[in-house]
Amino acid sequence: MKQKIIYLDNAATTFPKPPSVCRETYRCMTQYCGNPGRGAHPVAMEAAEKVYECRSLLGDMFGSQPENVCFTLNTTYALNMAIKGMAKPNSHILIGNMDHNSTLRPVYALKNAGIVDAEVFEAYSDTDNSTDRILSDIDKRVRKDTKMLICSHSSNICSYTLPIEEIGRYCRDRGIIFIVDAAQSAGHTVIDMKKMNIDILCMPAHKGLYGPQGCGIMILGENAEIPETLIEGGNGVNSLEYAMNDEAPEKFEAGTVNTPAIAGLCEGIRFLNEYGIDNISMHEKRLWNRTFDCLCRIPEVKIYAPAYSGPVFLFNVKGYTSDEVGSLLSEDGICVRTGYHCSALGHRTLGTRKEDFNGAVRVSFGFDNTDKDVDILCKKISEIL
Numbered sequence: 267m268k269q270k271i272i273y274l275d276n277a278a279t280t281f282p283k284p285p286s287v288c289r290e291t292y293r294c295m296t297q298y299c300g301n302p303g304r305g306a307h308p309v310a311m312e313a314a315e316k317v318y319e320c321r322s323l324l325g326d327m328f329g330s331q332p333e334n335v336c337f338t339l340n341t342t343y344a345l346n347m348a349i350k351g352m353a354k355p356n357s358h359i360l361i362g363n364m365d366h367n368s369t370l371r372p373v374y375a376l377k378n379a380g381i382v383d384a385e386v387f388e389a390y391s392d393t394d395n396s397t398d399r400i401l402s403d404i405d406k407r408v409r410k411d412t413k414m415l416i417c418s419h420s421s422n423i424c425s426y427t428l429p430i431e432e433i434g435r436y437c438r439d440r441g442i443i444f445i446v447d448a449a450q451s452a453g454h455t456v457i458d459m460k461k462m463n464i465d466i467l468c469m470p471a472h473k474g475l476y477g478p479q480g481c482g483i484m485i486l487g488e489n490a491e492i493p494e495t496l497i498e499g500g501n502g503v504n505s506l507e508y509a510m511n512d513e514a515p516e517k518f519e520a521g522t523v524n525t526p527a528i529a530g531l532c533e534g535i536r537f538l539n540e541y542g543i544d545n546i547s548m549h550e551k552r553l554w555n556r557t558f559d560c561l562c563r564i565p566e567v568k569i570y571a572p573a574y575s576g577p578v579f580l581f582n583v584k585g586y587t588s589d590e591v592g593s594l595l596s597e598d599g600i601c602v603r604t605g606y607h608c609s610a611l612g613h614r615t616l617g618t619r620k621e622d623f624n625g626a627v628r629v630s631f632g633f634d635n636t637d638k639d640v641d642i643l644c645k646k647i648s649e650i651l
Contacts, residue, residue, distance in 0.1 A: 271599040272639045277422055277450060277578050277630035278603055279472045279479060283530070284537040291478055291530035301522055303502035313525050320528045321515070323535045324483060328467060329458040334486040336515040337523045341449045342368040344468035344484035345416075347518060348445050349373060351493025352466070354413045357382050360404065362389030362417035363615045364426060367608045369416050369447055389417055390426055390571075390615050397429045401436055414443040419451035423612045423628060425554060425576025427451065434463030443491070449473060453538055454547055454577055465490040474577075475538065476633075477531030481524045486514055495520075541633065550577040550631045553640055557629065560644035566651050570616045570626060578630045580616070582623040583650060591627050594650050600643055603628045 273281050294316065300309030302317045321332035338344040349372045353359070359376070361369050363386050377384045388403045404415070415437050420427045430446055437444040445466045448457060453474025459467055467485045471477030486492070498510050499520035510517050538546070554575040561567045561581060570580040583591050592604035605625040606613050613619050618626045629643065 269599045271601055272642055273601045274629045274631065274635065274639065274643065275601045275603050276632035276635075277473065277628060280474065280476050280632045282634060283478070284476055284534065286533040286537060287476055287478065287530045290533045291526050294526045294529035299525055302525055303516075304522075316529050316532065317523060317525065320532045320535070323532060324485065327457075327535060327539075328452075328485055329460045330467075330485050330488065334488070334490075334514055336484045336486070336518040337528060338482040338484055338518070339480065339524075340472075340482040341447065341468050341470040342482070344482045345369055345445070345447060346372045347484055347496050348466040348468055348493060349414070349416060350376065350496055352414060352443050352445070352491065353382055355381055356411065357413040358409050358411045359384040360387050360407060360412060360415045361385075362387060362428065362611075364390045364421045364423075364428075364609075364612045365416065365418045366422055366447060366449065366612070367610060368449070369418065370611055373416070383411075386611065387415075389428055390421070395426070397432050400429065401432060404433070404436065408440065408442070412440075412442055414445065416445040416447065418447040418449070419457070420448075420454065420576070421571075421578070421609075421612055422450045423578065423607050423609050423616065423626070424571035424580045425551075425574040425578045426571050427455065427574070427576070430464070431462045437465075438463040450578070453534075453543060454550065456543055459485065459487050463487075466493070471527055471531040471534065475531060476534035478524075478527040481527035481531060484518065492517070497521075546633050547576070549633060551575045553631045553635055553637070554579050556637060556640045557644065560640070561647060564648065564651065567647065570618070577632075578628060580626050580628050582618070582621070582626050583647065586650070587622070587624040588627045589624055591647075591650065595627075595643070595646055598642075598646055600646060603630070 298312035300313040302314035321335040324335045325332045345368045359382050373384045376382045387407050434444050443465050446464050448469040452469040465487045469483050471481035472479040497520045501516045503511050503516045557579050566584040568582045588604040604627050
């Protein structure tokens with residue numbers, strides 16, 4: 267890539283990856299990329315050891331056990347496996363009004379097929395986002411047949427974060443399955459599944475955990491019910507049986523896992539442990555505040571969810587569609603994401619769908635971003651106007 271770029275699209279995928287992630291991914295591809303669980307020879311065994319090592323690191327980071335860590339293709343697959351695997355016929359499901367399409371669409375598919383009923387609760391409000399208000403809204407929508415609540419821990423279009431510990435406690439007290447989409451929070455904030463009463467936690471390797479693409483994670487809570495399978499096939503266990511075995515993680519890992527991505531993910535987690543999740547969070551908030559301090563002075567710039575600082579900054583420029591702003595920024599090598607960000611509920615909640623911007627411009631920060639990146643972005647926005 268000849269053009270100097272300023273990468274501000276970390277909510278889609280973090281870039282660049284820490285050098286240790288790239289080195290270990292390459293080392294796996296060249297030294298031990300055998301098929302884990304499919305042989306007793308040294309290459310397969312080393313691959314299997316690396317996969318288990320990653321399960322252990324993830325279990326330690328999120329408060330679970332290695333055997334409860336299941337690898338998938340991405341977060342979308344993990345959420346589909348969790349939601350459809352746990353859905354009970356003729357039951358009621360609640361989802362948040364800031365949830366990603368990875369939650370909305372599988373739930374809608376179940377509802378459209380007549381399997382479940384579903385309702386959206388007000389996870390975000392323009393006026394009151396207190397924990398009491400959120401729990402009250404959930405409580406008034408819960409029914410006798412409510413069996414599952416799913417929500418995004420953090421929005422993918424702004425830096426709003428839900429009080430999932432309190433929501434988890436509410437669900438646990440009422441026997442409601444609690445599934446959390448941590449696509450935008452894993453690696454940005456500390457998550458403890460036990461403390462937060464999370465039954466199933468879903469996340470990607472390639473965002474806040476700084477791993478490669480092509481790997482997702484579904485982690486089962488300590489006492490969680492085991493979901494039904496969506497995908498069946500070979501997993502190296504009980505090969506003469508016609509049915510999948512009943513134990514995690516192998517039950518959910520039909521076919522070959524992405525060993526190179528898992529190897530890189532190991533180093534991504536080590537990077538986070540060394541750098542510190544809290545330090546990354548403070549760095550991202552500082553960059554958010556610097557961006558806000560500059561752009562809030564420009565009357566033509568509209569900022570969404572301005573009360574919540576963090577890794578994601580959402581705005582529009584009056585007189586331009588979001589795509590036009592994105593194209594103009596791209597001409598100078600500034601990489602942002604525009605449009606609706608696979609978040610129909612979130613954009614409806616924030617009100618962008620009522621306007622003429624065709625979505626919004628999303629800036630998202632990572633550990634590698636600097637004050638200079640923010641200053642160049644703000645200067646270019648001023649030049650556009």
